[in-house]
Amino acid sequence: MKITEKLTSYLGIADIDYLCARLLFMSGFPIVAMAKAAESLEKLLKLSIVLLARIYSGIELTDDQLKNEYGHDLRKLLDGYNKMAPPEVKLIGNTEILENLRKAYNLRYTAKNKDIKLAFALDEFDNWYVYL
Numbered sequence: 001m002k003i004t005e006k007l008t009s010y011l012g013i014a015d016i017d018y019l020c021a022r023l024l025f026m027s028g029f030p031i032v033a034m035a036k037a038a039e040s041l042e043k044l045l046k047l048s049i050v051l052l053a054r055i056y057s058g059i060e061l062t063d064d065q066l067k068n069e070y071g072h073d074l075r076k077l078l079d080g081y082n083k084m085a086p087p088e089v090k091l092i093g094n095t096e097i098l099e100n101l102r103k104a105y106n107l108r109y110t111a112k113n114k115d116i117k118l119a120f121a122l123d124e125f126d127n128w129y130v131y132l
Contacts, residue, residue, distance in 0.1 A: 005061060006050055014043035018129050025122055034104030037125050038074060041101065044132035045077035047071065053082035072105065075099040091131070097124050 017040035024033035053059045070076045082090045
């Protein structure tokens with residue numbers, strides 16, 4: 001897949017996931033909403049990593065490379081992004097939302113995670129999405 005195809009594919013799907021997450025939050029379905037929110041941020045982080053690798057290293061990462069290196073792990077994706085990003089665009093600060101979204105993503109299959117915070121600020125999710 002060419003870089004331009006990858007950009008439009010990831011961004012288009014991420015936007016749909018983002019809008020679905022917001023709609024689900026506002027409709028009272030927080031666990032499903034948080035899983036969709038995690039998916040939207042995952043796609044944007046992967047897209048950012050693809051761009052950074054291309055711009056700064058001249059490397060064109062494949063979907064398989066992204067999958068093998070990061071999977072669906074938001075923490076790994078954030079760390080990978082921050083390793084490649086120049087200092088002025090590194091994502092630092094409150095990353096608690098990513099941890100809560102990771103836990104919610106795992107709840108798609110089981111309710112074993114009891115330490116999840118279902119109440120987090122929708123505006124914080126919006127800020128992360130818009131920044132990426």
